[in-house]
Amino acid sequence: MxxxxxxxxxxxxxxxxxxxxxxxxxxxxxxxxxxxxxxxxxxxxxxxxTLDDLFLAVLRRRADEELKRLDRLLGGPQPLRALWRLSSHPGNALTTEFTALANHRKAIRAELAAYAERYREAQLEALTRGLAEAGTELPPEVSPAVLLVLTNALGRVLMMENAMGMNTRHAETLAFVEEVLQRYEGTSAPAKTSGR
CATH class of the missing domain: 1.10.10.60 (Homeodomain-like)
Known part of the structure; x- marks a missing residue:
């Protein structure tokens, strides 16, 4: 209304x-x-x-904005770095809240899952195109889809742990991420999450 x-x-x-x-x-x-x-x-x-309608409106607004941003960010000269920044960005805290809410509300769960599937496919399409345009070759055993899931998972875990105040062994992990990014895309700003 x-x-x-x-x-x-x-x-x-x-x-x-x-x-x-x-x-x-x-x-x-x-x-x-x-x-x-x-x-x-x-x-x-x-x-x-209803309150669910309010939550759904917030979810849809942010999800639609992210889908629009995604193609532009991953279409640049360093798509792997862009994917890392997207995956480890503290803005994902809202997604974490919606995930927790989805445990209790079926309508939220269904909508979140639908957007997550669309987002994942859009990420994969943009990443695959970005890697091809940048001339970045991955090892044969690492497909763009596997790289996408691993990057998203690692970024999200580090971001959530940081939010809780946990950062044990993050420095080593971030150094490894930076080494991989440098190997495939050259030097840029260091890989980081919202915390230490």
Whole structure:
């Protein structure tokens, strides 16, 4: 309900996202969002019939933005570095919140899985094209798909551990990542996650 481009609707989405990032998805409720946005709770329900509808709108907005950004980032001269930056970016914290929320809400789980599949396929297409355009040759036993999954998994684990304050052996791992990136794409800014 309400128009997609309404300033109030966008404010409600911004408030919800901020609460999820600062306090976790459990902090999000119709009354809390209304109070933070300085509107009546009925107005939140005017734009979003249910709390799940509000969560889904935040998920869709961010997922659509990421899909648009993806092709541009992986289409540059260093697609492996771009993939590493995408995978280990602290902005993935919102994805972590949605993953936790998906454990409790079927609608969120279905939507998150659908976007994740689209995102993975778009990543693979962009990475494969970027590697070809950059003339980067991978060893025969490492396909772009395997590289994609490994990079995403490693980046996400390091980012989540960093968020918890754990960074044991991260320096060694990041040095290895940098060595691999240099081997395939040359020197650039050091590989890093949001923490140490």
């Amino acid at each position: 309400g128009t997609e481009s309404s300033k109030t609707r966008l404010l409600l989405l911004d408030v919800t996202e901020r609460l999820m990032l600062e306090e976790g998805y459990a902090a999000v409720g119709v009354r809390r969002v209304a109070r933070e946005a300085e509107v009546a709770p009925a107005l939140v329900l005017y734009y979003f019939r």
